[in-house]
Amino acid sequence: MFRWVAALLVLVGLAMPLSAEDHGRTIEYERIAAAGLPDQRLTIWLPPGYDAATERYPVLYMHDGHNLFDPAKSNFNKVWAADKAMLAAMASGAVEPHIIIGIWAPGPDRYRQYLPRSAYDTAPVAVRAQMDAAAGGAVVSDRYLAWITGPLKSWVDASFRTRTGRDDTAIVGSSMGGLMSCYAFLEAPEVFGKAGCVSSHWPAVDPRAVEGEDSGVRQLWDAWFAARLGAPDGRRVWLDHGTATLDQYYAPYQKVVDARFAAAGWQKGRDWESRVYEGAEHEENAWAARLPEIFGWLLRK
Template identity: 80%
Template sequence: MRLIFALLALPTCLVAPLRAQETGPLIEYEHVPAAGLPDQRLSIWLPPGYDVGERRYPVLYMHDGHNLFDVAKSNFNKIWAADKAMLAASASGKVEPHIIIGIWAPGADRYRQYLPRSAYDAVGGPLRAQMDATAGGEVVSDRYLAWIAGPLKSWVDTAFRTRPARDDTAIIGSSMGGLMSCYAFVERADVFGRAGCVSSHWPAIDPQIVEGESDAVKALWDGWFAARLGAPDGRRVWMDHGTATLDAYYAPYQQVIDKRFAAAGWVKGRDWQSKVYEGAEHEENAWAARLPEIFGWLLAKSD
């Protein structure tokens, strides 16, 4: 009955039937309206036993939701297997099972929806021109963030048995989704107490094009975090990258960001983590391989 209520509580979208997965129920919502954005789409995973108890759960929001659970709906026939990673992490007893809200990427609009608006507004010259060319339209990540932190979260907290507090609300993404997760974390520190910025695309544009602007990109992120990061205050953020394919470009930028976190008084291993995975490529199988570790550290119960 509770699941039926959840299905009916968002009446302006088309809803795919509830699917019973081996790892737990999966609900899909299509054509979800969001003001000033392309229609959104959701895949929501509920932990096993959700429908037979009264327990309330923390919530994890994840970008590129089409690549999380179902190979048949993924872009590259590869998935993060986020449901299996959550079960593996929670089996340790150190992580509570989370409801996972997978938000699909809107196709060609993905870049302009994930590029942090405040970072985009802070740059000019050739770098800004390349961002504009890549976006192909208005950068709308500020609206996307407002929708997640506002109407979407409000609906999730009403339709499902959640624990809505900041420290029970996490957000994770990879590549441009990694940038978007860090954006949500610093701009809405009141909402998101945990963030996973996986293989974040710090160059922001084609890394081969950005080579002549690499110092400007480093200065962008250093200044951006310096202005917005603030004190840890119980928050926690995970950052990482591999060393192959697109990830091979990320180390110089991540090193600048790591120094900024340390300078801001964040304690590595307690408040933030930054890891390098030798040989790991920029793709879903690599992210799936380390996702249980990411969950195990990022979502661990607070002392």
């Protein structure tokens, strides 16, 4: 059951202080075998004082882990600066220190690993054909979610001092990772009590190819949320988008999703939040700029 754990533990974990001060440290694990998935990779951030402490910590899982901390390892030489955002949220006094589990995207397999399988299965035929072309292989987000909630979470909880319950477990991602975070939240509500769906790529394919209601994509997301959202039950979701570059296409979809949250009895500002950032582009610097605000709302005590 945990063959991959044994492989993980023999890997060299590189513990790297983020500065001379205690700003936390990162540990990397490479080439993690996961059944039915491309090899996975992790960058884990431990908050300041973790090594000298005895208490347990809530956990934040984040997609696109290569773009979270170190520009030299990122796709575009820019990052979310998730460590700095967490430190800022902690300094406000509203957020407890969290362990961050950064899960790297598997290169060209990213799209098929992040596209929600249950949405793909119910997509209009023409849209699904476009998804197939973009995926270049089987959609495996269901396997990815099963790996996160099963072997990965079991190993994290056994290896680090975590608080394991739903209310202490969050998941955050952007673009296709935003869709994946909503998918994880809706399909595994017993595991994730909080989700951040940042600049979620609601069109799922080239947005120019599915503009307008007649494509069925807006209806797809409305029905998808309607079937899975349920009552808040103490859970919390953050949604947002900018208005420039790829984000300029997201407003019509976000309005549909927002309406579904309201119809399901979720109270905006308490259970769910939806923000629009004027002029913000679809890129890491824009997400880094608002990440302290996201953490402050989503992860607040």
